[in-house]
Amino acid sequence: MIIPVNRYLHLVQSKQVSFPYCVCVLIEGPERVLIDSGCSPEIAAELRGKGLDIVINTHFHWDHTRENENLGPVQVWCHSLDAPAIRSADNFMGRYGFKDFGAEDMGQMFLKYHGISDRPVHRELKDGEVLDLGKVSLRVIHTPGHTPGHSVLFDEYNGILLSGDIDLTAWGPWYLHICSDLDDYISSIEKCMDLKPRLVISGHKGIVEHNLEVRFLAYRDCILRKEEQILANLDQPRSLKELGALRMFYGAQNQYDDYIQFWEQQGVYLHLQRLKKHGLIKEEEKLYFRI
Ligand SMILES: [Zn+2]
Missing domain, CATH: 1.10.10 (Arc Repressor Mutant, subunit A)
Incomplete structure (x- = not known):
């Protein structure tokens, strides 16, 4: 289901929005841009039919990158610190701790089950850069902790924060693999809160717009x-x-x-x-x- 949020920005919501899927965002402009590709294969086919130019992955996780290869000839953009884990399935496996925790067989099964392989990233993003997408500009804000390169995208003009897996779910922050960092995660949650967004679109909850400060604090406190x-x-x-x-x-x-x-x-x-x-x-x- 593709739901308009404003004239340029649309929520791309599959039936399931927990792993291995997520909430994606479509931005319409001179170029058509999808933020994260963890939608259902049916929605990916629909988006491919309409034509897409760019996919921006907030981070390397499978539930945010799964349809990168099924969206037509798109450019894939991701923060430079997470790009290696999209480019290399071996790097992906290392970040999940399968190697350090002596579970390589389990890691290979995980890769095989989900069909995870080496995939391209065409542009590496940096903290602070502003992506001019024609009708809307998004600032890349590096928010590590969930993964080393996790980044949120902020439409400063409209106060809309695309928060990836700083997702404000009741489950709380997910950091169950060795590439996570708790101090970074806490700082990144506070960084998002300090942006004072008017509206958040999170990777597993969709639109969140009320009591945002309270929600960010409660989310951070799950860790504590x-x-x-x-x-x-x-x-x-x-x-x-x-x-x-x-x-x-x-x-x-x-x-x-x-x-x-x-x-x-x-x-x-x-x-x-x-x-x-x-x-x-x-x-x-x-x-x-x-x-
Ligand atoms: Zn994630």
């Missing part, structure tokens, strides 16, 4: 609450595996399969790295405890 939960469980030394089994992210209602276990442990791992960096915990013989 999980950290408190981990600290509370470190009253005695615990291993990464034990902490992962708390299932702080996907909850007990989901089956604790190999992938969920893998994501949970990496999320906890990132928190542990941050807590160590801030001098709140120590690690000895692969056990973590409060100082």
